[in-house]
Amino acid sequence: MTSALFVALLAFVSSLAFKAADGAVRYNLEVDNDAPITTGALGAVKARLVINNGTGTFTANPNLYQFHWTYSILNLVEKSEDEFHSWISVQSDIPGNYTVTVSVHHTDCWRCPSIAQNATVLQFTESVVGNILIAQADGNATFVNDSTNLATETVTKMSFVLHDPSSYLSTALFSYKWEFGDGNTFLTDVPEAEHIYTTAGSYTLKLRVGARLRGSQNMKIGYFSSYLQLFDPVKSIKVKGPTSTIVEQNLSLSIHVNGSPPLSLCWHMSSECVALSNQCSSLVNISTPHYSLDYQFNATGRKCLSLSVWNRVSMLQAYHAITVTHNSVLPLLFILPCAILLVIVIGFIASTMLRGTRPPKDMVEVADFDFSPMADKPTLLLDSDVNTVNTCCLHCFRQKDGLEEEQPLLWPRTRAVRQYTV
Structure with a gap:
């Protein structure tokens, strides 16, 4: 009687000692299985004890602890421990869901309560799995x-x-x-x-x-x-629209995709053609295979529209080249008046220059033949009197109709020779 009481007292003291030692340690028991299992086949259930001592987490060696399994009416075929797990193999010819429980105890204190326990459901079925x-x-x-x-x-x-x-x-x-x-x-x-x-x-x-x-x-x-x-996979991308445009003019393009919606369309306009990925700043989700794109360019040059279209099964990329030029109408309205004004000025200058360089006309001598009667004619001058005849020169004055000409209209190129009156 006394010895039995001593053993009980020793077990109680040991239990208190283990509780005090385990106060700073946490245990976690993980259990899994490979169900569902065809009836007649073996089903495996594994348990792993994880310990957290406050400084780290590690898997306990199952040989240092006692794993107690409860598997109902299942047939136990094998029980074993490896480096990290304790596991059993069970078998059943009757389909159903069976609960398997496992608890862990300290090896040195079999009377102590379990430090961890857990359960899992193992399914057996008649059919092929x-x-x-x-x-x-x-x-x-x-x-x-x-x-x-x-x-x-x-x-x-x-x-x-x-x-x-x-x-x-x-x-x-x-x-x-x-x-x-x-x-x-x-x-x-x-x-x-x-x-x-x-x-x-x-x-x-x-x-x-x-x-x-x-x-x-x-x-x-x-x-x-x-x-x-x-x-339907994305098989083709067709872009319909002009291949040339002018700066600051609206460009409309129609994009047709041969593929099943829903579709995701990514587009990028730049001076070079680039490959686009799923992450795109200009991403559009469309529910139809058609999409209209409007764009305006701020600079001239050769541009490229890069397209990437994908659905749930495929992706395809395409490119469309566009040439951007200046507006030719506005410069023409400015250049045409300037050209007309320039032609007028050049014509005026040329006319002035031609007028100033024109050579003077020579005086034309006209023979004055007088066929009146001799009685009315004046006396013929002799050669000796020629010197007394006034010749026409730069300082001569001609009287006509009672008017004097102060400046001759034509400058003589040569001196007048002689004048005769017949």
């Missing part, structure tokens, strides 16, 4: 499309990935029936198929998987489906 993967080619590369947004007129690759972590169905015979949602089906014994969707729209892909174990009549069947959204 797995999922569908869908991929399309992008140039020479093939990518897996998780969003189920696919391009038309492109080979779509579909595959079934079996979830069988314990390799329970490794020797089973499989059959696959693919229904692509557009009226076409495909039967095969391999988990892969290819199909081309020609029309944009929404489709539901369905797959029936059958697995027959060797030497058994038991057939496990699984049904899977995936919702697909098909889009």
Whole structure:
């Protein structure tokens, strides 16, 4: 009686000591499993103890602690510990959801309460477990499309990935029936198929998987489906509008995109053509394949409109060259009056110069023949009297009609020779 009381007292004191030691330490127990599991196969449940001592966090060595598992009516196949985990393998032939709990105790204090505990639900099902993967080619590369947004007129690759972590169905015979949602089906014994969707729209892909174990009549069947959204890829970008314009004049361009909306359009106007990315300052989201762009240039030169258009399945870039010049009408209205004024001034100057350099006209001697009777004629002058005859010179005065000419109109080039009166 006394010894039993002493053992109980020692256990109580040890419990208090461990509680005091654990006061500054925090424990966290993480539990996960690989469900869902096909009935008959093995399901694994793992637990990891994480310790935070105030200075850092680390994973505890499971060999230093005692993990206590509770797995209901499941069949325990194996229990083990590795460097970081304590885990068990269980099996069930009855489908259902089973709760598995685990608690952790100090190894040196088996009577002490658990320092951490947690639980998880393990699902067993009659059907085959797995999922569908869908991929399309992008140039020479093939990518897996998780969003189920696919391009038309492109080979779509579909595959079934079996979830069988314990390799329970490794020797089973499989059959696959693919229904692509557009009226076409495909039967095969391999988990892969290819199909081309020609029309944009929404489709539901369905797959029936059958697995027959060797030497058994038991057939496990699984049904899977995936919702697909098909889009026409952006195949072309056409820009309609003038390729030349003038400064400060509105330029209207019409952009037509051959691709399924919704579309994202990015444009950039500069002196050089540039490649645009998804991050764009001039980004427009359009719900139709048409877009109108109005723009005005402030400087002359050769310009380039860079375009990038994409939808959920593809992207395409295009360029449009534009030549910008000055307005030719306004300068002409200014130059034409100036040209007319310049012609008038030049003509006036030329006329003045020609008038000032014109040579003087020579005086023309006119013979004066008098056919009147001799009686009325004056006496013929002799040669000796010639010197007495007044000749016409620069200082001569001619009288006509009683008027005197002060300045002769014509300057004689040569001296007058003689004058005769007949």
